[in-house]
Amino acid sequence: xxxxxxxxxxxxxxxxxxxxxxxxxxxxxxxxxxxxxxxxxxxxxxxxxxxxxxxxxxxxxxxxxxxxxxxxxxxxxxxxxxxxxxxxxxxxxxxxxxxxxxxxxxxxxxxxxxxxxxxxxxxxxxxxxxxxxxxxxxxxxxxxxxxxxxxxxxxxxxxxxxxxxxxxxxxxxxxxxxxxxxxxxxxxxxxxxxxxxx
Numbered sequence: 188x189x190x191x192x193x194x195x196x197x198x199x200x201x202x203x204x205x206x207x208x209x210x211x212x213x214x215x216x217x218x219x220x221x222x223x224x225x226x227x228x229x230x231x232x233x234x235x236x237x238x239x240x241x242x243x244x245x246x247x248x249x250x251x252x253x254x255x256x257x258x259x260x261x262x263x264x265x266x267x268x269x270x271x272x273x274x275x276x277x278x279x280x281x282x283x284x285x286x287x288x289x290x291x292x293x294x295x296x297x298x299x300x301x302x303x304x305x306x307x308x309x310x311x312x313x314x315x316x317x318x319x320x321x322x323x324x325x326x327x328x329x330x331x332x333x334x335x336x337x338x339x340x341x342x343x344x345x346x347x348x349x350x351x352x353x354x355x356x357x358x359x360x361x362x363x364x365x366x367x368x369x370x371x372x373x374x375x376x377x378x379x380x381x382x383x384x385x
Contacts, residue, residue: 261292262300262361265338268372270349270382278348279374279382282357287338294334299362302326302343306355314343349374355384 265287270279282304288295298316305311317325326343333339349355351374358369372384 261289261295261365262359262368263287263289264359264368264370268357268370268384270372270374270378270384272348272378272380272382275378275380278350278353278378280345280348281342282345282355282384283340283342285338285340286333286359288333288335290335292335294332295362296332297328297330297339298332300326300328300341301360302341303358303360304343304345304355306347306349306353309346311356312346351376351378 263286265285268282268284271281271283272279274280286297286300298318300316302314303311304314312324314321314324314326316328318331319327321327321343323344323346326341328339328341330337330339345355353374355372355374356369357372358367360367374384375382
């Protein structure tokens, strides 16, 4: 018969407990490091996202302001538009009117204004600034620059004399890409030296 021999058991609990305590401490330190790393990464990411958001908002705001600026115009026609001629029988050969700026508008360079003129028999003709002695495709302006308290007189020569009943299409294009001012005027039935265009 074999007898059972009981071997003395080693106290494994103490060793495992100390080993577990060491692992728990190391795991807690790792968790703290990982947590700190997550917080730092999140902070950096948040800063980048906020910076990009602020940049996008600023660009959107600039776009809106630019759109408003381009969709409105600061130039106003003051008074009537006149057609002039030295020979009423042949029709009107000069157009003149006065331009001003809306209250509070920024000063503009009149030399940067463009005018487009056309009729049913005249293709659109573009006029640029010509100072005090304009050519056939230039306009006269009494001012080179204008602020909100000033006005300037504009005058240009028609490509073809406009006889009674002629409908004129005129478009004033301000500098800086603002909205153009298109308007239509008709030569009266009786042409005189000075005519108010209707």
